Amino acid sequence: MAALMTTLRKQSKMALVYLVVAAALGCVLRFFRVFDIPVTYKFIVHAHSHIALLGWVYLALTTLLYELFLKGLRIDKKYARIFWFTQLTLVGMLLTFPFQGYAVFSIVFSTLFLFASYWFSFFFYKNVPRRYKTAPSLKCAKAAIVYLLVSSIGPWVLGAIMNILGPDSVWYRLAIYFYLHFLYNGWMIMALVAIFLFFLEKQHVVLPERKFNTFFWSLNLGIVFSFFLSTLFTHPGPGYYLLGGVGAVLQLGAFYVLLGFFRGGQNKVMKMLSPFRYRLLGAVALLWGIKMLLQLLSALPYFADLAVTYLDFTIGYLHWTFLGVVTMGLFLFLDYFKLLALNRKFFFLYALGFALTEALIFYRAIAYWQRLELPSWFDVVLGIASLTVLLALVGLLLGEEK
Template identity: 40%
Template sequence: MKLKKSFLLIKYALLYMVISSLGPWALGAIMTTLGSESVWYKLAIYFYLHFQYNAWFVLAAIGLMVFLLEQSKVKIENRAFSKFIVLFNIGIVGTFFLSCLWASSHWSLYLLSNLGSLTLWIGLYYLWNSIKSEFSTFYLTLSNQSRFILQFLVLVFLLKLLVQTLSGIPYIAEIATSNLDVVIGYLHWFFLGFISLFLLFLASYLQWIKLSNFNLGLYLLAFILTEFLIFYRAATVVLQWAFLPNLNLYLAVASLLFSVSIIGISLQSIFAPQSKTQRF
């Protein structure tokens, strides 16, 4: 088990989870000595958030996906995978400096953060190279629904990484740090569009839940509508678009669709007949 590549990814994910906790631990000392208005107070919070959603969550998701591939006997090329591990870890550390650009516009922060973004992209290239020779074998074993979710997840993650990379441009960095809705929309995109959906994919693949196309469609509709409304609200400030009357009400109603879809998935999973075949 310890020799598996998925175990290595999960180990790094857990390591970053521990590292991220340094941020909250530092808050007490910072508040006592420098106060909550200090730059270091916000940097400690951003340190925690970065290593949570850009390291711990991402590597855990990739690790679980690699585990599924390993269980399906997909051969993972060692050299390319090793390069992915090194580059992705460098990228994780480097892109932390994107979270520091609000505090300082020094050229060195832009250099480190953009180099970090570049190494993330190169690392993903090597990850794909390590699995692409036999990935189609695994892909063809999936149901049409699982294939669609996997494609959607890849699209969401690549767009997330693209937005993260673009935030290394001074103009976009200024927009991101001055508009709270941009940050909320980015986090919403990642957590509800990638992490939560990946967990639904995983649970459905392992046959822990029943995921109908209707409930999946309802979840995706809620995600797309809320994402659109959040970024539209941001655009009313950044691009001076007209503010929609009752926009916040529409956002609340669209958010309710998440609850409806999750309730539907739960009820279907509870009352639907259990499958006789369980994966793993």
């Protein structure tokens, strides 16, 4: 068991390595406006996004799911084969996307990653013990994996769309948004919810069946309907705005149910978490709540048009979700389950860098919207803020708490 824990800790650190690489690529993108960097911007964007989402988040979440639901079942060697095959696909993407963008070899490795995710999904469903059968956490974990599988429809249809309609087609963007929506709001958020519920269940704090069903179906229907918010750049009929808005409201309702339940068991949870972890849990909840309010706001035509016209609003929102809700949630759970010893000083540096970059990205969006002139030093400061995030992540990787 100790050997397995060591292996899972190493896997968590490998996931963090991918986040460091993604942050380094992000810094290249930030300084592209400051220095003459001999790279193709679009290629680096592809590498940055793939390594962040599929390297860091996917590996961290699958490691946590294995730790919580599958550890101790004597299936470590089978899991190791899946893990190392996944590494092959990720390293392949890292060595191809920055130099060729979407081309033969990068597409091959991206496709192989999809097969790796299918392999893990089948492995998880097949091996999860029956004792978790009725656990709310497992229901959410299985739903998260379903969304992971559903999101992969986007990349599969993308190739056909490029060949038949071309990359300028509205369907090309819809396929990408379909993939991102169900990856972010489905797989990532639902998996984090599953891990949180597992933590509560271990403290014997369990959602009553009726309340859980209300939460579960509100969140799932909200995820499905809020996809229509990703279609609003096409300026569709009012029905799409309504469906997207309903999805956003349902997600907020699910959040309210979960928050109310958590408050009921708050004293018990506080005893199980250190003050730092408890505050971090509160920060993640706050970031998640704001994310869903922003999502609801985008259901209004005026704000939907703003997000389409000024891309920094969308970039800020995506980074809010990824660097804020998802990454800080992963830091919390990896630290709690002893898969990553979070250095507090470097975490606070990361939080500072995150806050600065978000403030600057949203400020630039507002400045373009209000036709304000950006100061000449803006891109340099944004680049330095991004370097702060990178420095913090390197510190978290190398300077773990003992």
